[in-house]
Amino acid sequence: MNPETSKLSAWHEKEREKGLLDIKFFTSNLSNTTTENFSRDVNLITSSEYNESTEFNDNVERHPASQVLPMLLKL
Amino acid sequence: MSDDEQTLQVRKLITTTNEILSAHEASSEEIPINLEGIIQLIEGKTSTKIFFREGSWSSEAIRGRLLRYECKAVIEYASELNPCWRRFVTCKECCHLLLDSENMYTKDPVTLINQLIGGQFSSNQEPEAELSEYMAVIGAIELLFPWKYRKQLYDKYINQKISLYKIASAFRIPSHYVEIAFGEKFRALTNPVHLELA
Numbered sequence: 001m002n003p004e005t006s007k008l009s010a011w012h013e014k015e016r017e018k019g020l021l022d023i024k025f026f027t028s029n030l031s032n033t034t035t036e037n038f039s040r041d042v043n044l045i046t047s048s049e050y051n052e053s054t055e056f057n058d059n060v061e062r063h064p065a066s067q068v069l070p071m072l073l074k075l
Numbered sequence: 076m077s078d079d080e081q082t083l084q085v086r087k088l089i090t091t092t093n094e095i096l097s098a099h100e101a102s103s104e105e106i107p108i109n110l111e112g113i114i115q116l117i118e119g120k121t122s123t124k125i126f127f128r129e130g131s132w133s134s135e136a137i138r139g140r141l142l143r144y145e146c147k148a149v150i151e152y153a154s155e156l157n158p159c160w161r162r163f164v165t166c167k168e169c170c171h172l173l174l175d176s177e178n179m180y181t182k183d184p185v186t187l188i189n190q191l192i193g194g195q196f197s198s199n200q201e202p203e204a205e206l207s208e209y210m211a212v213i214g215a216i217e218l219l220f221p222w223k224y225r226k227q228l229y230d231k232y233i234n235q236k237i238s239l240y241k242i243a244s245a246f247r248i249p250s251h252y253v254e255i256a257f258g259e260k261f262r263a264l265t266n267p268v269h270l271e272l273a
Contacts (some may be wrong), residue, residue: 005185011172012184019144022180023187024171026139026152026164026249030192033136043135045151050130052149056165057129058110060247065224068106071209072228072237072245 004040033037081146081264088174089268092217095173097119107114108219110162117169123147125169127262129154141163141171150174159247163215170214171207179207213265216256219248222269225256232257 001009012023030038090104103109118125123143128151129174138160139152152161163254171179187204224246231237239257243250255261 009183010199015142016097020142021177022141022143022171022175022183024141024143024168024181024211025137025187025191026167027136027191028138029135032140033192035185035188035192038136038192039185039190041132041137042140042184042188044132044134045137047122048130050128050151052126052128054124054126056111056125056127056160058158058162060094060107060162062105062107062109062204063105065104068245069224070204073231 001038002036004036004043008039008042013038082268084206084210085213085264086268086271088214089217089272090264091173093272095218096221099218102107106245107162108221110166110219113166113218114169117173121172123172125150125172127165128152128222139168141168143172148234154190159249162219163248163252166219167211167215168219170211174210174214179203212252212255213261216248216252216261217265220246220253220256222265226269229257 012020025042033041079146098116099109099112103112114125117123124147126147127148128149129155130151133155134153134155137153139157142149142151150165152164154163163247181204190204220242228237228242232239232242239250239253241251246253
């Protein structure tokens with residue numbers, strides 16, 4: 001197994017011992033990637049700095065549907 | 076998966092997302108959909124506390140990741156994502172929490188990666204992984220661009236009176252998923268179930 005893929009497997013095994021049940025990815029462009037490169041990116045995510053919050057930062061402006069929908073339908 | 080099995084899965088999914096939307100709409104009916112409210116309902120329904128991590132990483136291949144533990148989950152996304160992508164990535168990962176059964180959990184990430192890259196989902200290695208990805212995307216569309224709005228906007232879109240971009244901007248989701256939602260395959264899969272459940 002290649003180094004980044006091995007590193008990912010080792011991390012996953014450790015995380016399972018800590019109670020990890022499942023892991024999923026939201027992927028985008030996979031046309032030029034390989035298992036080793038993808039694993040490298042996963043390892044990068046694992047080791048990167050991050051801001052953690054219990055609230056999702058959904059910073060978008062919302063309006064009553066009763067206002068927005070008629071506007072869209074009138075276009 | 077046979078057509079009957081697929082219909083059964085989609086019926087189960089739409090029943091679940093409809094429950095979430097009904098509970099949500101009792102308190103707010105806004106556009107774009109209030110994802111924070113949806114997340115709170117998913118946390119309650121799955122007894123899972125969700126943590127969000129906005130990371131400084133950048134990847135062409137990965138937009139987000141879900142880590143699921145017994146009573147908590149972590150959703151990670153890149154800080155470079157725009158609000159539309161951040162909302163869709165987060166909602167899709169929340170849908171895994173809401174919809175996946177234990178047999179859909181990833182046992183080996185390397186096998187999953189090989190399947191994602193190679194498009195080998197049709198093999199018999201882990202067919203549940205394909206179903207899980209497929210259903211989570213449908214779930215995210217159902218929650219962020221609900222049928223009751225889709226059905227009102229579809230004719231306008233088909234008659235070229237409104238663009239994908241305008242709709243995507245209003246609902247704050249990537250236009251790619253508005254296109255999927257208005258596509259023949261998605262409509263054929265979901266519309267009969269919505270009509271049956273209406």
